[in-house]
Amino acid sequence: MARLIVKSPYIKCGGGQGASGYMKYIATRERVEIIPDDRPPTRKQEQLITKLVKDFPDTKDLLEYESYTQHPTKASASSFITLVLEENRSQVQSSEGYARYIATRPRAERLGDHGLFGDEDSVDLDKAMGELEHYTGNVWTHIISLHRVDAERLGYDNAQAWRSLLRTHRNDIAAAMNIKPQDFRWYAAFHNEGEHPHVHMMAWSVEPGQAYLSRDGIRQIKSSLTNQIFKQEMLHLYEQKSESRDELVRETRNAMLELSRQMSESVCEHPEAERMILNLAQSLEDVKGKKSYGYLPKSLKRKVDEIVNQMEHLPVVDRCYQKWWELQCKVNDFYSGRERQRPPLSEQKEFRAIKNAVIQEAEHVRLNHISFEDRExxxxxxxxxxxxxxxxxxxxxxxxxxxxxxxxxxxxxxxxxxxxxxxxxxxxxxxxxxxxxxxxxxxxxxxxxxxxxxxxxxxxxxxxxxxxxxxxxxxxxxxxxxxxxxxxxxxxxxxGNDYAAYALGKEYLRGEHVPKNANTAAEYFRQAAEAQNPWAQYLLGKLYLMGEGVGQDQNIAYGWFRAAAIQGHTYAQFLKERMEQGQPGPPGLLLSVTQLLHHMGSIFRDNVPEDSTSTGLHIDHKRLQTLQEKxxxxxxxxxxxxxxxxxxxxxxxxx
Missing domain, CATH: 1.25.40.10 (Tetratricopeptide repeat domain)
Known part of the structure; x- marks a missing residue:
């Protein structure tokens, strides 16, 4: 697959160290001799590569290493060794073994005085080096590499093309490095060698300490350059894939909607997750202030993450997450050099709302919260x-x-x-x-x-x-x-309206519009339950199971659950079966996984991809939820x- 490799080490200047020597090196270094590609690597090359990989493990990400492992020849070994030494020049300068190799590597023809380029049409090498002579900040030494077949096909086998590319995107690179455009300084040189022609780019800020490059920043640089280099191919690819991708989105959308519906309607038994939620609920007793994920200590955050990952094992959650993940990989496949492993659900930023849903359910368990389960x-x-x-x-x-x-x-x-x-x-x-x-x-x-x-x-x-x-x-x-x-x-x-009695029972349990009174609530639920209202029978059973407003009595609770279950009440049937299994427990805990699964169904539904081919009036999900609540x-x-x-x-x- 056509792809771009970007590596971004840096040189820490000051204290007698400078980057001007590196600049002169990349500007004037010899073009490595292109050795016929049929000779095996020398023993010294093999030994040196073993040492390089051990000393600098991330060099395995280079295209040159991939070429060497697939086709171990003298030429591929030379290309890999050269680039690794350049990338890690500041670390290897004092090593006698490395220095000897640099001094004795094959000679080649020279291409003028230097090949440095930057914002200006003509670069004075001495002046450019002078800018770094007494610089005390960090200088990043980006290495941007292509496969030769891609470079030749796309026209990036010459310095002019790379100079135009880097000039066009210099502000994008500056932004990725957190440098103001007016403070951004850069120079680069193109090395047209081996199977992976590449550019060495030095970049820094005139304000020492201003620059900062994270992994996301490197991805931004790579994405910006990839979009430009592969622009025409990407347009062609999108044209070819638009129909199949639209179909993929439609299929994923339909599958996720169905799976999220199943989550929202399921009643789930998961003793291990219940045990973990109970443990979290007990731990929340000691938490002062706001109980949300961002405010929790690290130990409790780990417990929340473990519960989220435990819920991921549920088949319906696993299938829904997998559908979403496959779509993300498909959409981003042009930028990925390798197959990406699906991260645990707790590490997926798009679904971080699940973590607060876990905390909410644990709080309900801790406070012995009574839920109604009457959405249907x-x-x-x-x-x-x-x-x-x-x-x-x-x-x-x-x-x-x-x-x-x-x-x-x-x-x-x-x-x-x-x-x-x-x-x-x-x-x-x-x-x-x-x-x-x-x-x-x-x-x-x-x-x-x-x-x-x-x-x-x-x-x-x-x-x-x-x-x-x-x-x-x-x-x-x-x-x-x-x-x-x-x-x-x-x-x-x-x-005699049993629904009115049921509604009043809920009001006295909530205590929002009337003084909270579990005894009065139980009286109204009993009136509705005796009129064969299954929702009231279910709530009355929960009150007897918990001892809220009535004396705790598991036999009476079981009787009301059984009466509601006969009328098709799903939750009553669930609690009745748990009691038959000898697992009465607090209803809030027994239903905590089910409630969490319902939250997850809503969160997954919020992340269902939009169908770009759909027509007609579209109502935003949050707006629709507001209308539904009303x-x-x-x-x-x-x-x-x-x-x-x-x-x-x-x-x-x-x-």
Whole structure:
């Protein structure tokens, strides 16, 4: 594969050491004799290469070493030895063995006085060396190398091409080295030898101590030069691969969406991860201040990383991460000289949010936090059986809900419904309030929704009382009225609405709009549970398992879990099975891995690649999440009409 190699050692100047000698060397050194490529390396060359590799292990990254190992000849050995000695000149100058080789290496023809070039059209070697004579900072000695076949094919087998390239990107190189453009100084020389013609570039700042070159900086230099050198080939490559790459993105996107969906819906048992989360939770007891990854001591960061890597062993997580990783490797394959190993999930910056999700779940375990797991709950609290409706109201609802009817007919039905509501029909008032609440056929209007739902609630209609209670507890500033919301939920619960009783139980557990009271919460959950509400049965089982608001009793807890599981409640079934296995434990700990897996599903979904070929309205994920949260606050299921939202369509909520 065509590729560029960049090595960036540096010379530390000052204290009697300078870089001017190195500059003279690269500017005037002899062009190494190109020896016929069929003779084997000499014994001295082999011995010297063994020593060089031992003394300077990173030289194995050079193209010259790759050529030598693949084709060990006298010429490839000479090219490798020469470049390694040049790269590490400051370290080998005092070594007699190295110095003897430099002094006795094969001679070759000279190319003028010197080959140094820089920003100026003509370089005075003595003047350039004088700039470094008393310099006290670090001077980087970049070595930029190509395969000869690539250099000849792309026109980089001469000094003029390299001078033009480095002049064009001198500011990019300066930025990568954290040097201001006006302070950047550089000179270079092109060595056209062997199978890997290369450039020696000396770079420094006029302000000693200003320059700093990290691994990321070296990658930036390499990327900038690669983009220019291989520009035409890359354009051709992109044209050839665009269709297959788009298909790869589509396949990866679909696979990741499906796998993240599985994560968000899975109930997972992982005792080892649970043990590690419990250990982290206990350790967090001693942490003062903000409990987020960046603020934790190193010992706890290691525990968090270990949990993330343990979660990576789950098949669904491993497959999702692998899909994402394969796409990244494919997109970046032009810059990679070797196959990259997938790093542990804890080291992947794009997924660092998982670490704080781990800490969040450990905190929930430490604080004995009660979660509800009701994101998938089908909320029927405001559903009115059509058998309770008058014939007129039932017909109007049928027309309004049926999108196959012409819009004019549906609009006319909505007008007639409003007339019926004004005449005092509580069911028409409820339906009209829901239409204004949910939008779709009618423009959403929270104040009108409140008015009509309150009118129906005053008729002691429990579904309307529940709906207005949920609306007033929502975050909509136009109608937010928690005390009134609680009052209407109480009224609905007293009238037998089990969803209102369940909602009140949650309110008393949270303590946000009413004083926190686990005993009162348990009473409301019991009312809803006895009305066969599986979500309340599940929560009541958790309270008995934990001893919150009720006496701790595993037998009663098991009974409520069993009742909810019979109705298809997934989490109740999970906890029931754990109890049957003799693993009761705190529910928060037993569900911690499941909750963490759900967080990971959301984080992976946030990193799903965009499909550049998709058309139609696109809603940003965070914006969609905000809209979804608002709909949930207004009483909708989390997945209610998600597909229609993504498509830009509109639809009405249930009545």
């Amino acid at each position: 709950m089908e909320d029927n609290g405001d559903w009115v059986d059509e058998r309770s409706l008058t014939w007129t109201c039932r017909e109007l609802r049928r027309i309004i809900e049926d999108e196959t009817f012409p819009l004019e007919e549906r609009d006319e039905a909505a007008e007639r419904l409003e007339l019926l509501a004004e005449m005092g029909d509580p069911y028409a008032q409820t339906f009209l309030g829901q239409l204004y609440r949910d939008g779709g056929l009618l423009i959403p209007d929270a104040e009108k929704a409140r008015y009509w739902l309150e009118q129906a609630a005053k008729h002691e209609l429990p579904q309307a009382q529940y709906a207005i209670g949920k609306l007033l507890l929502s975050d909509d500033p136009d109608v937010h009225d928690p005390s009134e919301g609680i009052r209407w939920l109480n009224a609905a619960a007293q009238n 709909r949930i606050a207004l009483g909708h299921r989390p997945d209610d009409h998600v597909e229609e939202q993504n498509m830009g369509g509109m639809t009405m909520g249930r009545w």
